[in-house]
Amino acid sequence: MHLSLLCLDQFRREQVSKPQISRKKIAILNDYQGVALSMADWSALQKETEVVVFREPFANEREVIAALADFDVICVMRERTPLTREILRSLPKLRLIASTAQSNSSIDVKTASELGITIAWTEHLPYGTTELVWGLILSAIRRIPAEVQSFRTGGWQTSVGQDISGRTLGIVGLGNFGKAVARVGQAFDMRVIAWSPNLDPEMAKGLGVEAVSKQSLFEDSDIVTLHMVLSERTKNIVGSAELDCMKSHAWLINASRSGLVDQSALITALDMKQIAGAALDVYDEEPVPADHPYREMGNVIATPHIGFVTEDTYRLFYSQTVENIESWLKGMLVRETVAAG
Structure with missing residues (x-):
């Protein structure tokens, strides 16, 4: 009995002394309707990472930086939240921007490339x-x-x-x-x-x-x-x-x-x-x-910029966003934006 207790105590001390591997944090931005998690299967990612949904738009760059400073991955819906040079330089943990659709003029692609931040994109429906x-x-x-x-x-x-x-x-x-x-x-x-x-x-x-x-x-x-x-x-x-x-x-x-x-x-x-x-x-x-x-x-x-806001489009956007993040976590990437020049 005493031996079992000693072994249990030793096991607990070993677990505490082991370095804790922090889970990567994923931010889903501007999910106005609160539907992002229902438009794709995020379950595998949620087991391995922390997924946080932001529904409201940010008022300014300071709010963006304060809210996202601790995130490794940011999922952006089109141009709803611009990621400027100042913002990107102020997010030290950021390593992946998962953008919907291939063209997103609100992301400073050149700065992202300089900082080693990968930008992934999805297909779109016309x-x-x-x-x-x-x-x-x-x-x-x-x-x-x-x-x-x-x-x-x-x-x-x-x-x-x-x-x-x-x-x-x-x-x-x-x-x-x-x-x-x-x-x-x-x-x-x-x-x-x-x-x-x-x-x-x-x-x-x-x-x-x-x-x-x-x-x-x-x-x-x-x-x-x-x-x-x-x-x-x-x-x-x-x-x-x-x-x-x-x-x-x-x-x-x-x-x-x-x-x-x-x-x-x-x-x-x-x-x-x-x-x-x-x-x-x-x-x-x-x-x-x-x-x-x-x-x-x-x-x-x-109308409040709803041209692309349809079920088919959202399911495509978010399902390919999940694919891109899962691939990136494995050291691969399906779709990647390359900085021009």
């Missing part, structure tokens, strides 16, 4: 944003939000909607998203025209789309929808000159990137009723401040 674009277009043309609000408050018909059959759809940027939007426009019997700085007229013609000049697109279109990557070259590619060209009954649709449009010029155009309105899903600051003009303007239809 149809969620395309579907939302058409939801915005139809909501705008048929005044759906206003009519729903009238119905809910005891009213009845308040407006006469426009038609899109036979009208002109102008697409700025005929890449993968622009092409998908064009196909739907053609199904509605619309005339589809397009412009971008490097648009190939023959490629557009093969899609049944007419390549036009930038000025012609804004002058002729009843609906203008933007589908371009944001860069120094495309920033504010739509400004007061383009908005001044638009028809008074035309709508501007932007579910791509807010920076493509000069926001002050757009607010002025909307305030002066130069165009019928704007249907937006992207903004310079997200979440949008409570006192932003867009929240009060009757000719603005706005």
Whole structure:
């Protein structure tokens, strides 16, 4: 009996004296809806690591640094939380950024590479944003939000909607998203025209789309929808000159990137009723401040950046995020971003 107690005591002392291996910590950021853990199987990771979900956005860089200083892995949902040079240099334990979708302009890739931080990415699905674009277009043309609000408050018909059959759809940027939007426009019997700085007229013609000049697109279109990557070259590619060209009954649709449009010029155009309105899903600051003009303007239809927020997309994003982290923990990586230059 005494021998057994002595052995047990010795075993306990040995366990205490052994160096304790700390579990790696994984942060899932900006899970607004609280669904990240249900969209993929995190169970294996949860057994080996500590997984912490952050649902609310951070107010500033100081909050980001304070909250994430002890994490080895950060999972970011698109550009919701920018990871700047200052932030990355202030997170000494960070070794992996698991980003959703391949392109994430809010991550300082060069600094991450300098610091030895790996960036993993996931694939994405194109149809969620395309579907939302058409939801915005139809909501705008048929005044759906206003009519729903009238119905809910005891009213009845308040407006006469426009038609899109036979009208002109102008697409700025005929890449993968622009092409998908064009196909739907053609199904509605619309005339589809397009412009971008490097648009190939023959490629557009093969899609049944007419390549036009930038000025012609804004002058002729009843609906203008933007589908371009944001860069120094495309920033504010739509400004007061383009908005001044638009028809008074035309709508501007932007579910791509807010920076493509000069926001002050757009607010002025909307305030002066130069165009019928704007249907937006992207903004310079997200979440949008409570006192932003867009929240009060009757000719603005706005959704809170939900173009990619669908079950199929989230399941793909989070399942491949889990795969990437598991691979990284094993010393491998399925998908990795390499710093340019």
